[in-house]
Amino acid sequence: MAASNTTTSNAVVTMDVFRYEPDASELPRMQRYTVPFREDWVVLDALNHIKDEIDGTLSFRWSCRMGVCGSCGMMVNGEPRLTCNSFLRDYYPNPIRVEPLSYFPVIRDLIINLDHFLDKLEEVKAWLIPAEDRELSEGEYRQSPAQLAQYKQFSMCINCMLCYAACPAYGHHSEFIGPAALALAQRYNMDSRDGASDERADVIFSEEGIWDCTFVGECARVCPKNVDPASAIQQAKVEATKDFFKSVLVPWGKRQQPAESR
Amino acid sequence: MARSKEPIWWSMFSAGGVIAAFLIPATLLITGFAPLAGYITAEQLHDLIDRSWLVKIYLFILIALPLFHWAHRFRFTVADLGLRGGAALQAILFYGAAIVGTICAAVILIRA
Amino acid sequence: MPRHQPATPAKQHIRPMPVGWWLKRTSYFLFMMRELTCVFVGGYALFLLMLVARIGEPDAFAALLEHPGSLVFHVLALPFVLYHTITWFNVTPKALVIYRGEEKVNPVIIAGANYVGWIVVSVALIWIAWIAIGSA
Ligand code: SF4
Numbered sequence: 001m002a003a004s005n006t007t008t009s010n011a012v013v014t015m016d017v018f019r020y021e022p023d024a025s026e027l028p029r030m031q032r033y034t035v036p037f038r039e040d041w042v043v044l045d046a047l048n049h050i051k052d053e054i055d056g057t058l059s060f061r062w063s064c065r066m067g068v069c070g071s072c073g074m075m076v077n078g079e080p081r082l083t084c085n086s087f088l089r090d091y092y093p094n095p096i097r098v099e100p101l102s103y104f105p106v107i108r109d110l111i112i113n114l115d116h117f118l119d120k121l122e123e124v125k126a127w128l129i130p131a132e133d134r135e136l137s138e139g140e141y142r143q144s145p146a147q148l149a150q151y152k153q154f155s156m157c158i159n160c161m162l163c164y165a166a167c168p169a170y171g172h173h174s175e176f177i178g179p180a181a182l183a184l185a186q187r188y189n190m191d192s193r194d195g196a197s198d199e200r201a202d203v204i205f206s207e208e209g210i211w212d213c214t215f216v217g218e219c220a221r222v223c224p225k226n227v228d229p230a231s232a233i234q235q236a237k238v239e240a241t242k243d244f245f246k247s248v249l250v251p252w253g254k255r256q257q258p259a260e261s262r
Numbered sequence: 263m264a265r266s267k268e269p270i271w272w273s274m275f276s277a278g279g280v281i282a283a284f285l286i287p288a289t290l291l292i293t294g295f296a297p298l299a300g301y302i303t304a305e306q307l308h309d310l311i312d313r314s315w316l317v318k319i320y321l322f323i324l325i326a327l328p329l330f331h332w333a334h335r336f337r338f339t340v341a342d343l344g345l346r347g348g349a350a351l352q353a354i355l356f357y358g359a360a361i362v363g364t365i366c367a368a369v370i371l372i373r374a
Numbered sequence: 375m376p377r378h379q380p381a382t383p384a385k386q387h388i389r390p391m392p393v394g395w396w397l398k399r400t401s402y403f404l405f406m407m408r409e410l411t412c413v414f415v416g417g418y419a420l421f422l423l424m425l426v427a428r429i430g431e432p433d434a435f436a437a438l439l440e441h442p443g444s445l446v447f448h449v450l451a452l453p454f455v456l457y458h459t460i461t462w463f464n465v466t467p468k469a470l471v472i473y474r475g476e477e478k479v480n481p482v483i484i485a486g487a488n489y490v491g492w493i494v495v496s497v498a499l500i501w502i503a504w505i506a507i508g509s510a
């Protein structure tokens with residue numbers, strides 16, 4: 001579509017933006033901006049317009065502008081959204097309220113502190129730990145399409161944390177490992193090449209792992225990549241229950257200890 | 263971090279949830295609405311339970327498992343409502359009530 | 375397991391969880407209603423317990439069954455237990471994921487099988503009660 005067709009002349013949209021400037025004030029406030037309305041603009045474009053043309057002090061994260069990097073997640077009218085994926089035309093002519101992702105601590109304006117999330121990814125060992133170590137010369141780890149299908153959905157996660165901002169269990173208890181990290185743990189547990197489910201189990205089968213989840217299911221609804229963390233967590237609960245009763249009924253069937261910490 | 267003992271309660275919660283989902287609506291119609299509409303009298307219902315061991319076992323299951331379902335879900339509902347103080351006491355209270363209810367049901371139905 | 379120290383900035387703003395969070399979004403509200411169905415599920419179990427405690431005393435049994443309080447309870451409980459049934463079946467496919475080769479079995483089929491089973495069981499229960507009373 002030609003760019004000229006997509007501009008509605010003189011039309012504007014009102015943006016109410018969450019501001020938090022710790023050097024200036026302890027308390028956050030809402031600031032109103034008026035930006036041009038364009039058919040093909042997303043909320044992120046409007047924020048960039050504000051930063052470039054109106055108020056250079058506004059801070060927010062973004063990178064790819066195409067829904068793959070996962071850095072532009074914010075609350076748009078109370079819903080966790082990728083702002084590069086949310087068109088102004090879907091809200092126009094109503095005002096648009098932009099806030100940092102719910103439940104996370106705010107560092108500045110629309111920027112949240114994501115250290116906790118990164119820690120959690122590390123705790124659940126969200127990476128492949130091969131069941132058998134192989135030399136490069138022995139060739140690749142092979143996997144059938146059916147084995148790939150088991151975990152593929154969970155591997156689509158882009159770490160945007162929208163699911164955390166939708167999760168009241170995380171809102172109540174920030175130590176909860178939470179939807180994406182648990183879905184990623186499950187992603188590696190279900191990978192036929194991986195051999196570390198038992199190591200991960202100590203974390204994900206703990207109180208702060210899957211058992212903090214009350215299956216609200218909002219994580220699945222807001223996820224832009226259709227990951228369905230809620231399903232991953234329910235499946236892990238079933239696994240944890242099997243694991244528990246196995247350890248009660250056959251206590252001598254010792255689980256293998258990991259050779260050393262990896 | 264340690265693996266939780268939650269599977270004990272979660273499995274009871276799930277079993278109770280299944281039993282409740284499949285059986286309670288129809289049973290509710292029999293105990294609540296059939297007498298109201300005159301399809302069944304209290305006396306008939308009483309004799310139905312009194313005469314049959316199968317019905318007694320059915321009722322035992324329908325009392326015990328849904329009680330555990332309630333205890334577990336209610337514990338988390340209270341937490342979700344933001345009342346997070348005294349979590350251990352709450353757990354003892356709710357699961358304790360389910361255990362007492364189950365024992366009562368067993369004793370009553372065996373002696374009846 | 376030690377969590378390494380996050381590089382927390384000197385100041386950060388923490389937004390407390392609002393007490394009425396579940397009133398702020400329809401999906402949260404429906405979630406809370408789903409959780410509260412347990413009060414009626416447990417309440418009905420308690421009612422049955424009170425009922426069986428009166429076996430052998432037909433008068434007390436009838437008094438409880440026909441008490442206005444029980445009727446009110448049944449009327450209130452019906453929508454909640456139905457909501458429990460519906461929500462329970464609808465989320466079953468999330469915990470029970472079945473693969474046929476590379477294809478995930480459609481969740482609608484798994485939930486649908488539950489609904490069909492539920493209708494069969496419910497009709498059977500009512501039919502058995504009917505027959506048993508008729509033959510008495
Ligand atoms: S699971 Fe979905 S919502 Fe959560 S971080 Fe991954 S992509 Fe984002």
Ligand code: FES
Nearest residue numbers: 065069070072084
């Ligand atoms: S900017 Fe990368 S996902 Fe939006």
